[in-house]
Amino acid sequence: MNASFDWGALLGDANVRSVLLGSMLLGAGAGVLGCFTFLRKRALLGDALAHATLPGVCLAFLVTGSKHPFVLLVGATITGWLGVAAVNVITKRSRIKDDAALALTLSVFFGFGIVLLTRIQKTGAAAQAGLDKFLFGQAASLVPADVLLLGGVTVVLLACVVLAFKEFKLLAFDPQFAATIGRPVGALDFLLNTLTVLSVTVGLQAVGVVLMAAMLVTPAAAARYWTDRLPVMLVLAGTIGALAGAIGAVVSMTAPRMPTGPWTVVAATALFAVSLVAAPRRGVVARTLRRWRTRRRVAEENVLKTLYHLGESDGVWDAPRKASDVSGRRRAKTAGVASVLPRLANAGWVERTGEAWRLTRAGLDRARRVVRLHRLWEVYLTERLHLAADHVHDDAEEIEHILTPELEAQLEAALARPRFDPHRQQIPYDAPVPASAAEPTVVP
Amino acid sequence: MTLDDRTPVRPAMEDGVPPLRRFPIEGVPPLEVHDLSVAYQRRPVLWDIDFAIPPATLIGVVGPNGAGKSTLLKAVMGLLPLASGEVRLFGEPFPAHRQRLGYVPQRESVDWDFPTSALDVVLMGRYGKRALFQRPNAADREIARRALQRMGMAAFADRQISQLSGGQQQRVFLARALAQEAELYLMDEPFAGVDAATEQAVLELLRELKTQGRTVVVVHHDLANVPQYFDWVLMLNLRLVAIGPVNEVFTAEHLRQTYGGRLRLLTEVTETLRRQEQEVRR
Secondary structure (H helix, E strand, O other): OOOOOOHHHHHHOHHHHHHHHHHHHHHHHHHHHHHHHHHOOOHHHHHHHHHHHHHHHHHHHHHHOOOOHHHHHHHHHHHHHHHHHHHHHHHHHOOOOHHHHHHHHHHHHHHHHHHHHHHHHHOOOHHHHOOOHHHHOOHHHOOHHHHHHHHHHHHHHHHHHHHOHHHHHHHHHOHHHHHHOOOOHHHHHHHHHHHHHHHHHHHHHHHOOOOHHHHHHHHHHHHHOOOOOHHHHHHHHHHHHHHHHHHHHHHHHHOOOOOHHHHHHHHHHHHHHHHHHHOOOOOHHHHHHHHHHHHHHHHHHHHHHHHHHHHHHHOOOOOOEOHHHHHHHHOOOHHHHHHHHHHHHHOOOEEEEOOEEEEOHHHHHHHHHHHHHHHHHHHHHHHHOOOOHHHOHHHHHHHOOOOOHHHHHHHHHHHOOOOEOOOOOEOOOOOOOOOOOOOOOOOO | OOHHHOOOOOOHHHOOOOOOOOOOOOOOOOEEEEEEEEEEOOEEEEEEEEEEEOOOOEEEEEOOOOOOHHHHHHHHOOOOOEEEEEEEEOOEEHHHHHHHEEEEOOHHHOOOOOOOEHHHHHHHHHHOOOOOOOOOOHHHHHHHHHHHHHOOOHHHOOOEHHHOOHHHHHHHHHHHHHHOOOOEEEEEOOOOOOOHHHHHHHHHHHHHHHHOOOEEEEEOOOHHHHHHHOOEEEEEEOEEEEEEEHHHHOOHHHHHHHHOOOOHHHHHHHHHHHHHHHHHHO
């Protein structure tokens, strides 16, 4: 923003404050209620209900002739609820499945709303009534009285969620179990749906019926990336919704003819994209990093293992080997091996002597473990899954890198510490195997 | 279509099903079901089920796919509307003793990616003891922790549930049932798709519940171990084929009746009912 834009003066303006506050409240309300919509996999129901509010707004105006926000809110709530009820009745009472029921409800209600809106426009009243702003939202049209009403409703919504948190959680996670312990599942479902309808109607003026469903789903989907706890998810989704609302409001005020809904939704989507990419553990970056680290470790272990194999063939465990010796043995690229070796040296697994590298004590132990896991797994596959000995190597090449010490112990115990793998190669243990241990069980 | 279209032949058996034997039950039966029928959209899926089970018994419910095993459990708990019949818990109509009933649904019935921890799920077993909107207290938490511990899951209390293996998830569900401190348990396939260690843990739990005088009704799919696992068996295929002590009713003849195809007449009547319902709707 350039310097001529005076934020201080803008925030001092009561109207500006109410636009900002109103947009944030509606974003927070929709974000919190949307978590339950999202977790119950009813995102499309939110879309149908948002569209179903349009005829309500128009009818309320036609009947009362008033554009008082309370009147329009009541109308929107009624038809929004009828939309939800229509979906439920159609799926329960007919053979139509829920996707078709949602599509039917959405288009019929929205179509009816558009017919009414056109009719109102023909009479020339729409402009005065400003009903067309309900399509795509106009945050700048919020006045302090609107914010008082919308804010009041939002506070009630959030209070209900806090109060009924435990019941809503159970309802969303396992409704059948809730019914078996005597919870009034029907009534709770009704309450949650009503709160969701209200959170949508509260947002209509600023976001519009067409895009309001995105405010239910997007903040919830974004919040899910950051946490595994439902309370935290609710707070985060509320915050993300509020932030998106604020951004939409600012755009609406700086460009008054611009509809707010699309901007709010774009802002929410941007926050979602950030979550998708940057969230710890679940985000794309974290996942990629994890995969990359694993690949790196696998490459390192393969080089260590090959050094061990070389030692096994000539009996000299700490002989210096060239990168080309290793790559020749593994049929790998010499350059690749050459790039891994210095990393291994830094970590203390190998030592450099001139152009060659040799295993350190620690490196030998680690290499031995990889080889041991490989061969134990081969024994397991041939003995327990009855696979042919020449079919088990490729599988073991993968498994050797991922077995945990616990699984290793279980594997050792289950197979009674076999001395040889199916190819008659010795399985190297850290402690010597007693002489009585089993002879090879499968002949290559 | 008429019934005559089908190759007739099969003699007697059709409606000559031998009457159910009654086994004596001492004390108040934890669960009685009288003349229960259930229909999905007018299509009957359970016909005239009638039985009572004794206290402190492990009962396996077996039958082919689509026999109505899960439906029976759900109908008993009032999750499905009954077309007819009555369910009694501890001698009284069902709702009176709801809190003495514990339920373990099929593991796949919920979304394990839900943002919650193992302990939180187990705590849900305590919700029934608390009023609507009332939070669980410290004692409830203690009970939930002990239930997790009992299932060998203490170390996973704070783990998000999607990070648990299938067997561990099943144990969380069983811990939740334990936390309910119920006297009659209904379990839907607790042995399905679990590892050997979990199978053993579930079995030990069942036996311990029994020695504590509780009754457990288990929907089970592995016929091979029915005699080892259960005292009684309930054999179901749309109707009740047999119920009683395993060594008396788990017979080749009953198995043939249970698994040897549906009763032809019953299946056709069911189909006809369904078709007519559709025609009415068209």
